Amino acid sequence: MTDIPVLETDRLILRGFQLDDLDAMTAMWALPETVRYIGGVPLTREQSWTRLLRHIGMWTVMGFGFWAITDKATGYLIGEAGFHEMRRAMTPSIENTMEAGWGLLPEKHGRGYASEALEAMWIWAAANHPDMPITCIIDPQNTASLSLAMRHGFRSFARSAYQDSDIVVLRKATS
Numbered sequence: 001m002t003d004i005p006v007l008e009t010d011r012l013i014l015r016g017f018q019l020d021d022l023d024a025m026t027a028m029w030a031l032p033e034t035v036r037y038i039g040g041v042p043l044t045r046e047q048s049w050t051r052l053l054r055h056i057g058m059w060t061v062m063g064f065g066f067w068a069i070t071d072k073a074t075g076y077l078i079g080e081a082g083f084h085e086m087r088r089a090m091t092p093s094i095e096n097t098m099e100a101g102w103g104l105l106p107e108k109h110g111r112g113y114a115s116e117a118l119e120a121m122w123i124w125a126a127a128n129h130p131d132m133p134i135t136c137i138i139d140p141q142n143t144a145s146l147s148l149a150m151r152h153g154f155r156s157f158a159r160s161a162y163q164d165s166d167i168v169v170l171r172k173a174t175s
Contacts, residue, residue: 004059007067007120012113014067014081014120017055021068024077025052033106037139039163058084064098064129069117079104081117083125083134090137090162092169097135098125100172102145109144118152122172134172137162 004016017025022045028034029043029051043051058065066082081102087095100121102114125134136154138145146168154170161167 037142
């Protein structure tokens with residue numbers, strides 16, 4: 001199995017997902033506020049299990065993946081962030097890019113945790129995959145995530161539909 005790097009910030013530890021994270025993941029993804037702009041339907045425990053396995057496996061297959069975001073002070077899982085390659089059936093294609101994504105427990109929104117995690121991710125990506133483009137897709141009604149993406153150098157380059165939802169397709173500007 002690929003060693004998943006551990007990233008540390010002032011308040012967070014980003015680490016690989018573990019099987020013991022299933023209950024915390026299930027609780028987070030069962031919340032309507034968590035999935036509001038990501039399909040809109042809370043995940044079951046089984047769907048969270050599949051998500052957990054995908055996060056772990058992505059590192060082995062692609063050499064990048066998602067991290068569990070944990071609060072450094074408590075050790076509690078408060079969200080997830082990272083990169084994946086989903087081979088999405090959409091136009092324009094974002095295949096062969098590192099598609100960034102992030103999500104936090106609703107009570108952790110607005111505290112700068114996502115920004116802190118993203119900063120650590122960009123540093124890691126620049127050191128480990130410097131020539132790979134970084135993209136993301138965001139629901140146009142998710143103004144908080146769009147604003148966060150823009151603050152971190154993403155620029156919109158298309159509007160599209162994915163799984164019957166409108167999305168904004170963004171690319172991170174290179175330095």
